[in-house]
């Protein structure tokens with residue numbers, strides 16, 4: 474099979490993936506966005522393909538169709554694609570890039586004879602930078618033929634394929650959510666707390682980055698348990714109480730996040746989770 478691919482949804486992920494595939498000698502066919510301006514910008518950024526505003530039968534001028542649109546739009550787009558293609562779907566491979574959805578969302582295309590599945594890179598694509606795909610894990614699932622093609626895509630861009638059971642996709646994606654967006658919001662919370670005590674945003678960032686980098690480096694070398702420091706790790710529960718008191722004037726979400734993360738660290742990292750949780754419960758009940 475010659476490697477020709479249409480990209481339905483040329484946004485943050487679609488552009489990066491298509492650009493890497495183009496560099497790996499895949500032929501790029503249709504590049505679809507909702508607006509013509511966005512589709513054109515995507516074609517410029519990919520360096521190949523033809524811009525389409527909305528779905529048309531030209532999407533079918535490829536053996537592989539990659540759907541990289543927001544999760545909630547996939548059912549409608551899959552149904553629309555099935556309507557325009559008819560029998561032409563037989564022999565095609567359709568992959569979506571959602572982290573949380575299984576391939577049942579592509580059922581209308583499977584019913585037309587397409588091999589369907591998913592390919593999800595465990596990486597963040599903010600649109601502001603183009604992260605390297607080498608060494609990134611790509612979670613695959615779906616029909617065996619779809620998985621073979623997904624594996625080829627991952628290999629072409631330097632990624633590592635891992636099969637994830639379709640029914641485990643949402644839990645798999647929740648893990649990624651802890652590791653990236655949740656991590657980011659924890660860092661932003663630390664930034665705001667420093668700014669509240671007088672740091673400028675620039676200085677707060679400078680202050681936190683060495684701490685964050687060392688934490689990641691320790692995690693990489695020694696794992697979480699060996700790297701765990703701070704008052705809960707030491708059993709300094711009076712310090713935890715001081716933190717909780719200092720946060721009592723802050724928005725409720727900050728107080729709740731602090732308490733939830735302290736409890737979670739006890740459960741996942743402490744040598745004596747039950748004893749640590751008992752101490753924490755005492756500290757946090759005194760705050761109410």
Ligand SMILES: NC(=O)c1ccc[n+]([C@@H]2O[C@H](COP(=O)([O-])OP(=O)(O)OC[C@H]3O[C@@H](n4cnc5c(N)ncnc54)[C@H](OP(=O)(O)O)[C@@H]3O)[C@@H](O)[C@H]2O)c1
Pocket residue numbers: 481482483484485486487505506507508511512527528540541542543544546550570571572573593594595596597598599
């Ligand atoms: N961003 C990430 O870090 C990341 C990582 C892994 C997986 N993913 C997955 O990749 C998928 C896309 O995410 P994204 O962050 O790349 O989204 P995005 O940046 O918002 O891009 C979505 C693209 O889809 C187009 N689109 C939206 N609705 C459409 C429709 N009904 N018909 C045709 N095109 C439509 C948009 O067109 P316009 O440009 O005209 O608006 C845009 O080009 C999601 O399934 C997400 O779970 C994302």
